[in-house]
Amino acid sequence: MSRASEQAYAKIRAHLLSGALKPSEQLTEDQLAQITGVSRTPVREAVRRLEDELLLVRSESKRLFVADWSRDDIEEMFSLRQMLECHAAERAARRMTRGQVAAMEAINAALKAAIEQPAPDVGQFLEANRSFHDAIIEAAASPRLGQMLARLVEAPVVLRTARTYSLDDLRQSARDHDELIAAFAARDPEWARAVMGSHLRRAFHTFAQTVRTTTHAPDADDLDMDT
Amino acid sequence: MSRASEQAYAKIRAHLLSGALKPSEQLTEDQLAQITGVSRTPVREAVRRLEDELLLVRSESKRLFVADWSRDDIEEMFSLRQMLECHAAERAARRMTRGQVAAMEAINAALKAAIEQPAPDVGQFLEANRSFHDAIIEAAASPRLGQMLARLVEAPVVLRTARTYSLDDLRQSARDHDELIAAFAARDPEWARAVMGSHLRRAFHTFAQTVRTTTHAPDADDLDMDT
DNA sequence: CGAATGGTTATTGTATACAAAACACTCCCG
DNA sequence: CGGGAGTGTTTTGTATACAATAACCATTCG
Numbered sequence: 001m002s003r004a005s006e007q008a009y010a011k012i013r014a015h016l017l018s019g020a021l022k023p024s025e026q027l028t029e030d031q032l033a034q035i036t037g038v039s040r041t042p043v044r045e046a047v048r049r050l051e052d053e054l055l056l057v058r059s060e061s062k063r064l065f066v067a068d069w070s071r072d073d074i075e076e077m078f079s080l081r082q083m084l085e086c087h088a089a090e091r092a093a094r095r096m097t098r099g100q101v102a103a104m105e106a107i108n109a110a111l112k113a114a115i116e117q118p119a120p121d122v123g124q125f126l127e128a129n130r131s132f133h134d135a136i137i138e139a140a141a142s143p144r145l146g147q148m149l150a151r152l153v154e155a156p157v158v159l160r161t162a163r164t165y166s167l168d169d170l171r172q173s174a175r176d177h178d179e180l181i182a183a184f185a186a187r188d189p190e191w192a193r194a195v196m197g198s199h200l201r202r203a204f205h206t207f208a209q210t211v212r213t214t215t216h217a218p219d220a221d222d223l224d225m226d227t
Numbered sequence: 228m229s230r231a232s233e234q235a236y237a238k239i240r241a242h243l244l245s246g247a248l249k250p251s252e253q254l255t256e257d258q259l260a261q262i263t264g265v266s267r268t269p270v271r272e273a274v275r276r277l278e279d280e281l282l283l284v285r286s287e288s289k290r291l292f293v294a295d296w297s298r299d300d301i302e303e304m305f306s307l308r309q310m311l312e313c314h315a316a317e318r319a320a321r322r323m324t325r326g327q328v329a330a331m332e333a334i335n336a337a338l339k340a341a342i343e344q345p346a347p348d349v350g351q352f353l354e355a356n357r358s359f360h361d362a363i364i365e366a367a368a369s370p371r372l373g374q375m376l377a378r379l380v381e382a383p384v385v386l387r388t389a390r391t392y393s394l395d396d397l398r399q400s401a402r403d404h405d406e407l408i409a410a411f412a413a414r415d416p417e418w419a420r421a422v423m424g425s426h427l428r429r430a431f432h433t434f435a436q437t438v439r440t441t442t443h444a445p446d447a448d449d450l451d452m453d454t
Numbered sequence: 455c456g457a458a459t460g461g462t463t464a465t466t467g468t469a470t471a472c473a474a475a476a477c478a479c480t481c482c483c484g
Numbered sequence: 485c486g487g488g489a490g491t492g493t494t495t496t497g498t499a500t501a502c503a504a505t506a507a508c509c510a511t512t513c514g
Contacts, residue, residue, distance in 0.1 A: 002289075002474095002497055028465060039499045041268075044466090048275060054370060061506055062229075062466060076369050080314075087310055142303050143281065148375055229467055229504095255495060266469045271496090288476060289496060 005042035012036060012046055016055055016066060023068025027056070053151055078204045081152045082197060084145060085133070089180065089196035090189040092139035100139050101185050107131045108177045115170045122165060129226070132177055139184075169206060173199070173226075200226055232269035238262060239273055243282055243293060250295025254283070280378055305434070308379045309427045311372060312360070316407065316423035317416040319366035327366050328412050334358045335404045342397045349392055356453070359404055366411075396433060400426070400453070427453055 001009070012032055015021050033043045047064065050056040057067045111128035114121045133153075137146045176199040183191035203226035228236070239259055242248050260270045274291065277283040284294045338355035341348045360380075364373045403426040410418035430453035 004498065030465080040466090041498055041500090044272075045275070045497095048272070052279070052374075054374075063506085064466090073370075076371060080369070080371055080375075083310065083314055087307075142307075143300075144303060144307055144379070147279075148307075152371070231468065257495080267496095268468055268470090272467095290476085291496090 001045075002042070004038040005045040008032070008036040008038050008042045009046035009049055012043075012050060013055070016050075021066050023066050025066045027064045027066065029064070053154060075204075077152060078200070078207070081149065082200045082204070084149050084152065085136070085200060086193045086196045088137050088140040088142070088145055088149065089183075089192040091142060091145075092136045093184050093187055093189040093192035095141055096139045096184045096187075100135065101181060104132060104135050104177075104181050104184065107135060108174060108181065111177065112174050115167070115174060120165075120167060120170060125165075125170060129173070133226075136180075172202070228272075229269070231265040232272040235259070235263040235265050235269045236273035236276055238264075239270075239277060240282070243277075248293050250293050252293045254291045254293065256291070280381060302431075304379060305427070305431045308376065309424060309431070311376050311379065312363075312427060313420045313423045315364050315367040315369070315372055315376065316410075316419040318369060318372075319363045320411050320414055320416040320419035322368055323366045323411045323414075327362065328408060331359060331362050331404075331408050331411065334362060335401060335408065338404065339401050342394070342401060347392075347394060347397060352392075352397060356400070360453070363407075399429070 012035070015035060021027065029040045029043050029047065032047065033040045036043060036046075047056060051058065054067055054073075057065050059065065107128055111125055111132065114124035114128055137149055140146070176195060179195045180192060180199070183195055239262070242262060248254065256267045256270050256274065259274065260267045263270060263273075274283060278285065281294055281296075281300075284292050286292065334355055338352060338359065341351035341355060364376055367373070403422060406422045407419060407426070410422055
């Protein structure tokens with residue numbers, strides 16, 4: 001997207017995630033224009049996207065509010081993501097080329113390297129993790145599916161703050177990825193689906209556990225909800 | 228949405244479906260503004276929506292084109308819709324109230340009434356059918372799921388033109404709905420999912436068959452791809 | 455005391471003018 | 485004859501002014 005509207009999107013999003021804008025608070029486009037430093041036109045575009053992601057909502061009469069998410073919303077999102085990404089894994093297993101499998105092996109090697117250090121590099125881990133999942137979606141070759149998942153993965157970043165990853169979590173994740181790669185190499189859709197299912201479902205429970213203890217949290221960026 | 232942008236959306240969409248704008252043809256916002264009779268601002272908004280629905284696409288450098296859909300695209304859409312709507316049926320079965328079940332019975336009664344006439348009223352049938360599926364999504368109480376399905380159901384209207392519904396198709400559809408209602412009343416998620424699965428899968432094959440014979444077709448509106 | 459009504463303000467929606475970027479073309483130079 | 489820099493043109497992106505609509509508030513009448 002174009003510079004200004006992209007920038008507006010990023011800034012508004014950051015403000016939302018940082019907690020500076022609280023759930024159910026009313027916003028105006030002017031206000032957001034000031035915050036982001038661009039005019040209302042690109043702000044409106046950014047707002048559309050955020051509405052689509054359900055981070056912002058409008059009242060019956062077009063007034064703009066910060067969405068507040070219930071526990072049900074979160075659970076729903078995880079369950080949708082699981083459904084979609086299992087489907088993606090299945091499709092990917094049918095279509096993945098040897099080259100793509102090799103690429104995924106490389107990505108997972110990088111992911112392991114990020115873990116197995118004196119001090120595991122979580123940022124690097126998350127980046128590799130994201131690449132891994134993106135590669136699956138890519139291989140699934142389903143534009144709509146990709147679009148839906150992108151939205152689902154973008155959104156939940158909201159609560160993912162104070163999340164701490166145990167070394168065991170990270171290692172288990174890497175093992176899951178290994179098994180997924182094996183399933184892809186074997187071209188076994190059922191296997192791939194099953195592994196992806198447990199991979200994500202475990203992530204959900206880990207997530208639910210950490211959320212139960214931490215109420216809200218300020219600031220942080222670009223983590224992801226599956227370890 | 229606001230009057231002008233909604234109107235722009237509808238008109239552009241109609242033009243696309245009517246075949247006046249051919250796949251891969253380039254469009255400009257000005258051109259669309261002229262066609263729709265509003266300024267570029269609301270046109271841009273409409274275009275965003277149509278891009279989201281993948282009826283329009285942009286080149287690497289933001290130029291606008293009419294999307295052309297491959298057979299794979301169509302199949303993918305059906306398979307996504309099936310996955311999502313089965314999930315919706317399952318959720319709905321867990322949550323549906325007696326009142327909602329009663330409402331669905333009423334809708335399906337109207338649907339049957341539209342069929343069982345000297346000359347079946349297809350328009351009325353489709354309207355009832357749509358209400359029926361909407362009621363399920365409503366009962367599933369999952370905003371994101373609803374959003375995704377809405378997009379999926381809106382989009383495929385593209386090819387659904389010259390589709391003719393046999394009386395048997397329509398009756399089978401009504402029977403499926405009866406069974407779905409039974410599953411809901413029994414609060415049996417697995418049952419609901421299974422019925423929905425076969426309901427939509429059959430629709431896919433019926434659809435594929437009619438498409439195989441008809442190449443392209445002009446004009447028509449607001450049908451739906453499941454009978 | 456409460457509910458309807460009018461005017462005032464706040465907020466969103468649309469049009470338009472201008473800026474930036476991409477494209478197509480020409481013309482020059484090798 | 486071909487490649488590429490430069491220039492004019494088309495197309496998209498942004499800002500801003502204005503229009504329409506909805507919320508707010510006070511005032512009045514039942």
